[in-house]
Amino acid sequence: MSKIELIETIILDIPTIRGHVLSMATMRIQTAVLVQIKFSDGSVGIGEGTTIGGLSYGPESPEGIRSAIDTYIAPVLHGRCGNDVNGAIQCIDKSVKGNRIAKSAVECALWDALGKRLAVPVAQLFGGSVTSEMPVAWTLASGNSDTDIAEAQKMIAMRRHNIFKLKIGKRSVREDVAHVGRIKKAIGDEGSIRVDINQAWSLADARWGLKGLQDVGCELVEQPVQARDRMAMAELTSSYEIAVMADEALNGPEDALAVATDKAADVLAVKVAQSGGLKRASEVLAIGQAAGFGLYGGTMLETGLGTAAALQLFSTIETFRWGTELFGPLLLTADILAEPIVYQDFCVKLPVGPGIAAGLDPDKVAFYRRDRERTSIVI
Numbered sequence: 020m021s022k023i024e025l026i027e028t029i030i031l032d033i034p035t036i037r038g039h040v041l042s043m044a045t046m047r048i049q050t051a052v053l054v055q056i057k058f059s060d061g062s063v064g065i066g067e068g069t070t071i072g073g074l075s076y077g078p079e080s081p082e083g084i085r086s087a088i089d090t091y092i093a094p095v096l097h098g099r100c101g102n103d104v105n106g107a108i109q110c111i112d113k114s115v116k117g118n119r120i121a122k123s124a125v126e127c128a129l130w131d132a133l134g135k136r137l138a139v140p141v142a143q144l145f146g147g148s149v150t151s152e153m154p155v156a157w158t159l160a161s162g163n164s165d166t167d168i169a170e171a172q173k174m175i176a177m178r179r180h181n182i183f184k185l186k187i188g189k190r191s192v193r194e195d196v197a198h199v200g201r202i203k204k205a206i207g208d209e210g211s212i213r214v215d216i217n218q219a220w221s222l223a224d225a226r227w228g229l230k231g232l233q234d235v236g237c238e239l240v241e242q243p244v245q246a247r248d249r250m251a252m253a254e255l256t257s258s259y260e261i262a263v264m265a266d267e268a269l270n271g272p273e274d275a276l277a278v279a280t281d282k283a284a285d286v287l288a289v290k291v292a293q294s295g296g297l298k299r300a301s302e303v304l305a306i307g308q309a310a311g312f313g314l315y316g317g318t319m320l321e322t323g324l325g326t327a328a329a330l331q332l333f334s335t336i337e338t339f340r341w342g343t344e345l346f347g348p349l350l351l352t353a354d355i356l357a358e359p360i361v362y363q364d365f366c367v368k369l370p371v372g373p374g375i376a377a378g379l380d381p382d383k384v385a386f387y388r389r390d391r392e393r394t395s396i397v398i
Contacts, residue, residue: 021060021101021136026093026125028085029053030389033322034352040162042188042219044072049351050081051322052121053384054088056128058101064132065379067325068124068292069347076217077267077293079120087121096125102136104129108298119270119295120319126296127328127375134374141331141375145301148334152366153316154342156182156213157349162189164198168205181210181365182342184241188219192228200235215241218267222251226258233261239341241288242266252283264288264315264341271295272302279310286341288317291329300329304336316343323348323356327370327377330360334369343367355383 031051039046052068068084070076079087095114096107107129111122134141142148157180159167167185174180185202187195195214203212214237220228225243232240239262244251246267256263265284269275271294278284287307294300307314316333318326326345333343345367348354357378361368370376385391 021058021062023056023096023099023101024059025057026088026096027055028088029384030081030085031322031355031384031387032389033355033387035350036352037161039158039186039320039350040160040189041072041076041186042217044075046072046320049320049322051325052081052084052088052124053324053379054124054128056125056132058132060136062101062132062136064128064130064135064374065324065377066124066127066131066328067321068120069319069321069325070120070292071319079118084118084121084124087115087118088125091115092121092125101129102133104133105298108296119299120292123292123294123296126298127291127325130297131328131374138373140371140373141297141328142334142369145297145332145335148331148369149337150334151369153330153333153339153345154182154365155346155362155367156180156184156342156344157346158184158186158215158344159202160186164201167202171202171206171210175206175209178364179362180346182213183210184213184215184344186217187214188216192220192224192231196228196231196235199232199237203236212237213239213241215266216243218242218245220244222248222254225251225255229255229259229261229263233259237261239264239286242268249278249281249283252278253281256283256285262286262313262341266290266317269293269303271299272306275303275306279306279312284312286313286315288315290317290319291332292319292321292325293317297328297332300332313340315339315341316345318344318347320347320350322351323354323360324375324377324379326360327356328375330367330369331375353383353387355380355387
């Protein structure tokens, strides 16, 4: 039996290629918490916990994620059988409330190690992959129409992305709709345009906004109002032809069931970390499929490590009608994987290999880690 012997965490700070403008913050650095679990048989698993914009986005910060793992999760897992991932998940849930991103990072490392020991990809542990590539969106988030148009046209010419999500919500509704309209007019039928408001609108703003966005050719609007206001989301979903997607409203299968019950979206943005891990994300996906929702593979702007883990799970789903946005590694100035994930022909490719099929570049990890004097994680 392979037992859990040691759980280590480090924090990485990696600059972004440009300012990533959200309604609540502007990101110029992405911070990721890496987890390494060592087992008694010598096997090792790695995982990642990443949030967006620190505490301005949600209740978990990178520092809090690391503290939750080091102080509360690692002690209860020490000595447990490494193959019993479901048992570990139950143990963590009994000992730690909330902290979904921290739980997800540890769980990812457990699945990664199990796949490596069995010499199979993590996708096989969830029934097997049915696709090796998925459409991938790119977020236009400079806040400047001309800059965003040039960026979108470049991505189309490179055949890297033809699905674009615009981050809006900082300006007035009228200004935001005009901004989206200019970009859609410039791109035309060469690309799909969606928007993400990150909860910034009131219901009154959203009524005007969705009508305006629909009129300028936008296809989907993500989380226009507060996550807790499912009644408003249900009204917007039933009132317009434009698709409404739930994101921040989804924190695991219980939320997915509530959104389905209230008919508070057309589409679910499924994020592994926000769901609480690969297992809980698989449950969100199952609820979404059973309830007839469109599915979208979301991201917390993870590095290649967390992106690879998400790809393993998402590859087991036959149809992501709205594609994915697993572009996180491309937003960073450096890729921490020894073999970066491949993006081409408007798709992201499933990496091949055991576990999550991702190995770290030790030099990059050492350079970007916050406490550079320590170098224990070297995979």
